[in-house]
Amino acid sequence: MSKTARRLTRILSMVPWVIAHQGASVSEVCRRFGYTERELLEDLNLVFVCGLPGYGPGDLMVAYVENDEVIVDMAEYFSRPFRLTPAEALGLLASGSALVSTSQAPEVLEQAVGKLAAALGIDADEAIVVELAGESSLVQLLREGVAEGRVVALTYTSLSKGETRERLVEPWSVFSTLGNWYLSGFCRTAGAERVFRVDRIREAQLTDGTFAPPPEPPPPEVRYTPSEDDVRATIRLGARARWVADYYPVEVLSDAGSEMVIEFSAGDPSVAARLLLRLGTDAQLIKGPETRTALEDLRSRIMARYQDR
Amino acid sequence: MKRVIERLLNLLAFLLTTGRPVSAEEIRMTVAGYDQANDEAFRRMFERDKDLLRNMGIPLELRPTDAWEVEYGYVVPRDEYELPDPGLTDEERAALWLSVQVVRLGGQPSGPEALLKLGGGAMSGAGEPLAADLGESVASLAVVFQAVTDRRVLGFEYRDRSRRVHPYGLLHQRGHWYLVAAEAEEVRAYRIDRGSKYTAEGSARAFERPAGFRLREAVPPLPWQAGEADLEAVVRFDPEVAWWARRQLAEPATERPDGGLEARIHVANPSAFVGWLLAFEDHAEIVSPEDLRSQLLELVRGGRDE
Secondary structure, X not given: OOHXXXXXXXXXXXXXXXXXXXXXXXXHHHHHHOOOHHHHHHHHHHHHOOEOOOOOOOOEOEEEEEOOEEEEEOOHHHOOOEOOOHHHHHHHHHHHHHHHHOOOOOHHHHHHHHHHHHHOXXXXXXXXXXXXXXXXXXXXXXXXXXXXXXXXXXXXXXXXXXXXXXXXXXXXXXXXXXOEXXXXXXXXXXXXXXXXXXXXXXXXXXXXXXXXXXXXXXXXXXXXXXXXXXXXXXXXXXXXXXXXXXXXXXXXXXXXXXXXXXXXXXXXXXXXXXXXXXXXXXXXXXXXXXXXXXXXXXXXXXXXHHHOO | OHHHHHHHHHHHHXXXXXXXXXXXXXXXXXXXXXXXXXXXHHHHHHHHHHHHHHHHOOOOEEEEOXXXXXXXXXXXXXXXXXXXXXXXXXXXXXXXXXXXXXXXXXXXXXXXXXXXXXXXXXXXXXXXXXXXXXOOOHHHHHHHHHHHHHOOEEEEEEOOEEEEEEEEEEEEEOOEEEEEEEEOOEEEEEEHHHEEEEEEEOXXXXXXXXXXXXXXXXXXXXXXXXXXXXXXXXEEEOHHHHHHHHHHOOOOEEEOOOOOEEEEEEEXXXXXXXXXXXXXXXXXXXXXXXXXXXXXXXXXXXXXXO
16 A cells, blocks of 8 residues: 555544544544644644635635644545455454454454444355364463463474474464464474474473563464475476465476476475375476385385285 | 645545536546646546555446446445444454454455554554464455455356356365355355456345355365265274374264274265375274275375386
């Protein structure tokens, strides 16, 4: 949104509110619309010289401050703010419903979402539903650890290696992205910053240990930091497997529309191997000796299990 | 910028009150700020202003000025311009503001503009430790959402075919956005990121949702429950993965003497099911039915790589 559009939006939002609350104090209007006193006066002065053709005293809007009271008059046509854009309405409803679905939300939020949907002429329950993935008791416990600054003891199964370990973690934040909940924090066991997938946490307990959270914890996101030790694989994706490029942090080497070639990196070759197996004929491994070995190993282990019967 | 904003306020005031479409020429002659000496300068200025207003979401429409549709003029229909008042309290606005700070769409926290229109408020603090990202670029999602709210026909490309559907609702589940819509009489879910070229067509209120329609029920909570098949799979999970399987299953499972699990699972989408089961590597086995076993084995034998 351009600066002009932002300023105009603020004027077209402030004017209706003042019309409905004549004589509100300068500080109230400033607080509500994020104005400094000077900015507010500038915008009121601007409104004051605008109005309807003729542009005489009876045609222009009235806008001024007197005894710390804000007055706007002769502007009946601006007595309501303009409608929300679809993206704005969606943003508010989606975020609101997402929070409501976690049952962490205050009751006022549920009311707000309902009122907003009704004003937009939709049934909030039927037009838009947002569900964040479950695991609510674990998520709740971890969130408690974050809020109280308490170290948590985790039994965690690593996604890539499949091994289960006990870990002591200083929890920084709990967040949800791409349908999974994650915990980020400082892993005392590994002596480094880590992100854990909550559905791989087998058990979690709050310990008596406390910690001081970093003054500015890194933004909650699933960070993928390529490292020298990563195993790389070059993979050709057919049309039906294109989603892989959106879902995993991969490098797209070429994209011919129907076919796409990516470089997939992960700490352990078994990640790419499991993915390749699942994609079947929709994907081929072009290069990556470690991944090929892991894939062959995975194939023979599963075949052995099934032939054993 | 001051001059531009004055001109735009004058233009809006005029178009909101004329109650009839007015031609560009009339705007030029009447509205303060447009009295340009040369035609080209006026045209450029007016184009820029129209774009700006439309990008803000203001309904600036071009309509015939008379029944013969010879001439066209501009109008801002007041009922479409105005935001109906939801009657939010300060607490409710604050709650909405907090929710857009902690739950993001398209990776970006929303700007304050929407809240300003709703009456502003204290927009500070985001102390909640909950953060969620609903993914997806907002652009196509907003088009779909608008079609849902307007109840207009929605056209898009999906799996190499053009669709025209009645969009019933939007559902976010397991990290994906789904459109639940009826094509002909068939109601199904489409993953929004798998489609493209979303465009609303025709007029508003083009359809009604069927009585008793439940959006929540349109997309089953587990991927293998969405589909046409109707199978019961018996699966054995080894002790070391039993906890993880139990956590993901909808059905109760029986514990085996060795600490493993045996589960009877309803499968509506075999390929989604087999894909999920492969995450257990060789620590799970389909006991029956035979068809599902072969489907998994076929994938494992797979297209050998060159």
